[in-house]
């Protein structure tokens with residue numbers, strides 16, 4: 001296995017524009033993010049190591065779009081946009097250009113000041129912009145990855161992301177420098193349900209399923225509610241959300 005300091009040399013030898021390319025490879029190996037034919041949006045993409053890896057993974061049938069403050073030299077099969085992701089107009093243009101993405105990646109990082117709290121806060125701000133972009137462009141079931149420097153504001157950001165995805169993990173790829181506080185929030189499978197765990201709402205039980213649980217519909221989404229009968233209207237708390245249905249408990 002390569003030592004961390006070797007990634008720079010490896011990138012040179014293997015034709016990647018940055019050692020960061022290996023972070024995306026490792027994230028992808030662990031979390032299966034980009035598949036052939038996918039539409040991938042990469043934020044903070046310069047000089048383009050992640051774009052090269054994403055283009056390899058998505059293949060000719062895929063679409064890869066990279067955005068950065070810096071100009072990105074052309075890469076075969078990759079579209080690039082020069083822009084600031086904190087600018088709402090840039091985000092709107094991007095969403096119009098892409099339509100719907102399967103994966104949104106962000107390796108955006110602020111210019112480092114060396115002041116830990118400031119660098120942390122700025123990186124969380126960039127990750128939030130990436131998260132908002134993902135909410136505007138990501139298909140149901142799509143995946144989102146964002147770099148963030150560890151620190152006190154991470155928990156709030158992670159909680160916001162957790163509400164919108166099946167699950168979220170903090171991943172520190174081996175290719176990250178060992179002295180770095182960077183980590184990646186890897187959010188898998190954007191939820192499509194109109195309700196979230198912990199929501200409390202009134203529902204009408206329309207039917208009883210074969211397992212004996214009441215069945216309620218919220219905007220067409222099925223919630224199973226034990227200990228209820230058809231025709232009842234009950235107040236429930238949502239306890240678990242799956243891709244196509246959820247579970248809720250009666251609130252007395």
Ligand SMILES: C[S@@+](CC[C@H](N)C(=O)[O-])C[C@H]1O[C@@H](n2cnc3c(N)ncnc32)[C@H](O)[C@@H]1O
Nearest residue numbers: 018020044046047048049050069085107108109
């Ligand atoms: C660590 S580098 C990305 C490396 C890239 N993933 C690669 O593999 O080559 C972080 C990038 O984030 C970009 N960036 C920082 N703030 C940004 C913003 N507000 N909008 C767009 N890009 C931004 C920087 O210009 C920088 O190129």
